[in-house]
Amino acid sequence: MFEENSKSMNTLLQEAFAGKIVRKDLTKKIKEGANVPVYVLEYLLGIYCATDDEASIEEGVQRVKGILADNFVRPDEAEKIKSKIREMGSYTVIDKVEAKLDPDSDTYRAVFSNLNLKNVIVADFYIKQYEKLLSGGIWCILRMNYNRLESRYDEYDSDAPKGGKKNKVSPFEIEELTPIQLPHMDMQEFFDGRKQFAKEEWIDVLLRSIGMEPTQFENRTKWHLLARMIPLVENNYNLCELGPRGTGKSHIYKEISPNSILISGGQTTVANLFYNMANRTIGLVGMWDCVAFDEVAGINFKDKDGIQIMKDFMASGSFARGKEEKNANASMVFVGNINQSVDVLIKTSHLFEPFPAAMAYDSAFFDRMHYYLPGWEIPKMRPEFLTNEYGFITDYLAEFFREMRKRSYGDTIERYFRFGGDLNQRDVIAVRKTVSGMIKLLYPHGEFSKEDVAEILEYALEGRRRVKEQLKKIGGMEFYDVHFSYLDNETFEEHFVSVPEQGSGKLIPEGQGKPGHVYTVSYGDTGMLGVFKLETEVVGGNGKFEVTGVGYDREARENLKTAQNYFKANKKLISGSISIDTSNFLMHIADCQGVGTTSELALCAFVALCGASLRKPVQSQMCVLGNMSIGGTISKVPELANTLQVCFDAGAKKILLPLSSAADIATVPSDLFAKFQTSFYTSPEDAVFKALGIE
Missing domain, CATH: 2.40.50 (OB fold (Dihydrolipoamide Acetyltransferase, E2P))
Known part of the structure; x- marks a missing residue:
């Protein structure tokens, strides 16, 4: 085990990797005046500035500048x-x-x-x-x-x-x-050097090697920066990163590794990317370790079958052209900008929206993504984020990346853990690849503990679940199984992994709510399912009903009017103690997920009015579903399976369903339906009694 000592990181690096490191401030200093890739600069700096002597370093810097001035072709x-x-x-x-x-x-x-x-x-x-x-x-x-x-x-x-x-x-x-690359790589020397560093120190070494100053970042941000490197060490790895501008999304693929290529603007052809049938030559995926698409919104194939061939390659690492099937190991990276806030995007659409229209609702394409890196969690680059300390020469780092592609740690998980029931085969493959890639980066020498694997596994599950959460929005119930978990082989304890931006789990909180507060799930005018909360208060007055939260939506207001009229006509069937002549009823409709106004509110509004009048709350974590007409006729719940999935995600534990929806239960996955305590009602009055728990 690594023992703490007083040596500085720079001293450790110089001892463990003599001749393989360079001071990154030298790279930065020359890079600002020379438009050349980083690996070109550091190739020269590694030759002429491999010393601790300041005078020799200065002399070497001048020589590198001279070479660039005289020999680099502008x-x-x-x-x-x-x-x-x-x-x-x-x-x-x-x-x-x-x-x-x-x-x-x-x-x-x-x-x-x-x-x-x-x-x-x-x-x-x-x-x-x-x-x-x-x-x-x-x-x-x-x-x-x-x-x-x-x-x-x-x-x-x-x-x-x-x-x-x-x-x-x-x-x-x-x-x-x-x-401009190293002729060979002594991996045993690299592994021996890695053993001299603790995990956190090694993370700092890797980040400094790509020009970042780790002391300026939180631990989670460091992991995101590391995840950008996984496509360089893992074969056929598909990574997506969308986020604000200026966070350095494409930097590593363009500047750091000579083994990756960045396709700016996203314009390409099948012949260029995969196989040129006229020349019988393989395309970029066969020549590069990593092919990155900058600005995903601009991805466009001149060939109509381009996206289909890309999906085939992303799934299997092979593609068919002509009479042959070709194999290649290139990883695919998709980076781009999100122009709206993530909160708004989650509520109104999905996190793959920046992709072009040909892909934006293609669930099969996005299901190939092994990891969705949350670019919005990485701060915009500032001068203090760039390091002045020592790191690996970029060529040396790139060769380490390339050599690690020959190894695999995907089976490491089974030593300590097994996957929960919600992960299908594609999910398992994605998580295995992410775990393998992170172990290659953090523990290339193969020495790690159960806790180390658990930490990486949770990070891998989160990124794949982020993909699955968006697929659920695009493809519906086909992707309902998003509650990822892993089980400890020794204790059999199950650990669930969530994604930070999915805050819907707290929409329907635990514990007793207030009288007159009712939750429902329905379609908003954006065409998306969402959670709505009806908050009703009864105050002294003369029988007026006031509604807020629905704007000027005529259909929604008519639906609420139906509830008010039915309440006036049938209040005595609920309780003789309800009086409307001396009370005013104030109701607010809250669109909890920003899906737009819904008109399916009459039944829930009736329950809310009765609950507020009786000063009796709806049962804890209950969601009331269904609607009614002015005559009390109950309508069943459309798209029951999708609706129940939204209920579960929002935190509901109990469901109140119209009996007419019982026939649709067969369309709901059994493990999803089993998560609820379900009650059925046959009339509006029956719904009130069961919602309020009145015998």
Whole structure:
């Protein structure tokens, strides 16, 4: 077990990972003046600033600045760099290079991103070593030559038809190409180094390695920042993060890892993302460890079957194109902005709403998500959130991520726990993957306790339940089983896991309510089911009825008028002590979940008026369902299964149902119906007696 000591984190890092760390303030200092990815900068800093001596560090920083000034190709200086290569004959450049196969000449041709060069021949062995050159390109340090005598064209061979096409060849040649990444990784050295840190210290090391200062964040925020790394260590992991702007959602996928690619704007094609049938080449999912979509609202496939192929890949890690089925290991990340407050979104819609219309109500697509990271819990980035301390060189961190993809800890859960009954197979797979990913990040050396696994398991269950809660809103009763739990293998104790933003569990509180207060569940004018609370007070007066909370909704007011008239005509059937001539009745309708005004209130309003008049409360945690006409005819509850699920989520333990709804009980999952103490009524008066517990 790790023992506390007085060594600073920086000293520990220097001893455990000598030559693999860099001071992040150096990265920040140079990054502000150089528009290059972080891993490009730290590759150079790791070479020239791997020392504790301040003078040597300063000298190294100046040298890195000089290299970037002289060798990093800026688009506006491309012609100057080309001239240097020509005049000097040989020159080193730093640029992003992408290669393509030219079938006419049977050669690979490179395109330079900033240098604006085309048709530069790339040796075949570079393509075999670095396949990512063929998909999206990679940043490289290159020694470039200029061959003045090289023919500008390749002819077809002598057997080619007369007048055959000529292929232009660039006079620029690649003498040496080195991708900006580590050539190998000693994992045992990494594991041995990890053992020297406590869990909290190791979390701080990882966060500093991606440029964050952990002392500025709460523990829960730290875990969210760690969760952003799971797609980089876990194969075929699907992560969604939606939240406010400026929280750094896409930073890690664009800047930190050279093994991930960020698709800005979301525009892509099946050929680019999955498989190009014309060229018979696999797309981005086969070339990158992680494919991230920035701004999910803009996701758009030019191919009509794009989303279907994506769903297939997200579910199985494979997809069919033409006559073949292809496999790939890339994780999929979806990040975007939520423009409304989360409270409003939960009440009026669902948390996947920012996705484009083609996906927004596709429950099968969202069911593939393994984790929904609550981006609204991460603060907007400020200067003090960026660290000045030591962390891993980004290349070293990226190689650690890549090596951990070869391992799995998904079966760790069964050592100590088993899943509750509400998790289906997709839920189990999602939770296993999240647990595996977090263990890879926190305990890569494989040493952890039961308490460590429980902590990770609860976090994993929360993120998957957040997905399931939204699926319930989109797909209804198909996804009713959202009450996730896990059981201890030793004590058999069951632990339930909730999501913080789902506050509906307290809408119908425990304990005795006030007389005249009644809860019901009905459809609002937004078309969504929600909880409504009727609060009724009886004061001295002359028989007036006043209603608030329904605005100018004519249908709702007519429904409440029905309750008032029925109350006046039939009050004596409830109790001879009720008098309306000397009382005024004040009623307020509260829309507890923001689903809009409902008109299904007559029966509940009648119960509320009787309860307030008799000074008798409705039974504890009871929800009164159903409606009635002016003549007292009872109407049954529409969509009974969905309605009962909302009742349960809101905290109801007792249900009062019209007898006419008994036939629909078969549509309700048995384990859901068993959660309630259910009573049936046959008339409005019967509903009052049973709601108030009058024998």
